[in-house]
Every structure is written in C-alpha cells, then in structure tokens.
Amino acid sequence: MQIFGDSISGNCLKVKWTADLLAIPYEWVEIDIMAGGSRTPDFVAMNPAGQVPAIRLPDGRALAQSNAIMLYLAEGSALIPADRFDRAKMLEWLFWEQYSHEPAVAVARFQVRYLGKGAANLDPKLVEKSKAALDRLQAGIGEGPFILGDALSLADIALVAYTRMAGDGGFDLALYPGLQRWIARVEDALHLSPYA
Numbered sequence: 017m018q019i020f021g022d023s024i025s026g027n028c029l030k031v032k033w034t035a036d037l038l039a040i041p042y043e044w045v046e047i048d049i050m051a052g053g054s055r056t057p058d059f060v061a062m063n064p065a066g067q068v069p070a071i072r073l074p075d076g077r078a079l080a081q082s083n084a085i086m087l088y089l090a091e092g093s094a095l096i097p098a099d100r101f102d103r104a105k106m107l108e109w110l111f112w113e114q115y116s117h118e119p120a121v122a123v124a125r126f127q128v129r130y131l132g133k134g135a136a137n138l139d140p141k142l143v144e145k146s147k148a149a150l151d152r153l154q155a156g157i158g159e160g161p162f163i164l165g166d167a168l169s170l171a172d173i174a175l176v177a178y179t180r181m182a183g184d185g186g187f188d189l190a191l192y193p194g195l196q197r198w199i200a201r202v203e204d205a206l207h208l209s210p211y212a
C-alpha cells in the first residue's frame with residue numbers, strides 16, 4: 017500500500033499514525049501541497065478531489081478522505097468499538113471533526129503558519145468557530161481518559177491531529193487543561209513526541 021500525504025498536514029498524519037499503530041506496512045509518498053503536488057494530472061487521476069491524503073492499494077484501487085482511510089485501515093481492530101452504539105458515537109465525532117473542527121482549527125493554523133497571516137488578522141468568525149470546537153471537544157472528553165471513555169479510538173486519532181497544532185493558529189492550549197492532558201495521553205498511546 018502507498019500513502020500519499022504531506023507531512024505538514026494533520027489529515028495525512030492521522031492516516032500515518034493509524035497505519036503505524038496497527039503495524040500496517042506502507043510506502044509513504046510525500047506530496048508537497050504548497051507546490052501543487054496534489055493537483056498534477058497523475059494525482060488527480062487517482063483522487064479527483066486533488067487532495068491528500070489518499071492511499072493506493074496493491075491492486076491499484078485508490079481511496080481518499082482521511083477518516084474513510086482510517087476506517088478502512090482499522091477495520092476489525094480495537095480502534096473501532098465492537099459495540100454498535102459506541103461505534104456510531106465514534107462516527108459522530110469523526111463527522112463532527114470534518115464539519116465543525118477541522119474547517120476552523122486547521123484553516124486558522126494554515127493561514128497563520130503557512131500563509132503568514134497574523135493571528136490577530138484571522139476572520140473573527142473562524143476564531144469563534146475554532147474556540148467553540150475546542151470547548152466542545154474538551155467538554156466531550158470530560159475526564160476521559162479518551163473520547164469514548166476507557167479505550168483509544170479513531171475519534172482520538174482524528175481529533176488530536178489538529179487540536180495539538182492549535183497553537184499554530186494562535187489558540188492558547190494552556191486555556192484548555194483538559195485538552196492538554198488528553199493530547200498528552202493520545203500522543204503517548206501513538207508514541208508521538210509533543211508537537212512543537
């Protein structure tokens with residue numbers, strides 16, 4: 017299997033971390049999105065959305081969308097709850113991540129860290145949406161230790177990706193001690209060094 021990803025992208029790292037944790041062998045193919053690497057004719061032939069991450073299976077089939085790829089990789093593993101309700105609850109968080117968290121927290125980070133926009137110049141609505149997402153996540157985790165309770169799941173992997181990078185967008189994670197403790201637990205479970 018090949019994973020096409022840009023190492024600066026939380027969406028891509030989620031996929032990498034899932035494969036690493038499950039000891040699934042892969043070849044990482046670095047795609048430089050800032051240089052248009054996901055918009056080349058070859059890449060778009062594989063993923064018409066022109067975005068990373070994407071994977072290509074040994075039989076040639078390709079799959080995109082970070083959370084769909086994670087679900088594919090983790091099928092049958094402990095990262096997906098066996099219980100029907102818990103599994104649906106995990107999906108609830110994954111859908112929320114893509115609609116209410118990533119489009120705010122990741123976009124703010126991208127604009128500040130990679131487009132050089134001052135955090136003070138971010139669209140106030142984007143800042144508000146990001147803070148609401150961080151508040152919601154912290155409240156949802158509660159005492160945890162993980163989002164669904166005792167067990168690490170794909171919800172933690174998906175949501176930690178950009179939450180741990182929120183400081184890049186000007187958000188002070190020290191204001192979210194519950195998130196800081198959860199980030200440390202998930203980083204530990206994924207064998208990651210703290211994000212710098």
Ligand SMILES: N[C@@H](CCC(=O)N[C@@H](CS)C(=O)NCC(=O)O)C(=O)O
Binds near residue numbers: 026
């Ligand atoms: N919903 C998609 C989002 C993918 C996405 O936004 N990819 C960005 C990097 S994080 C990208 O490829 N941007 C380059 C481009 O759009 O040209 C997912 O979860 O995979």
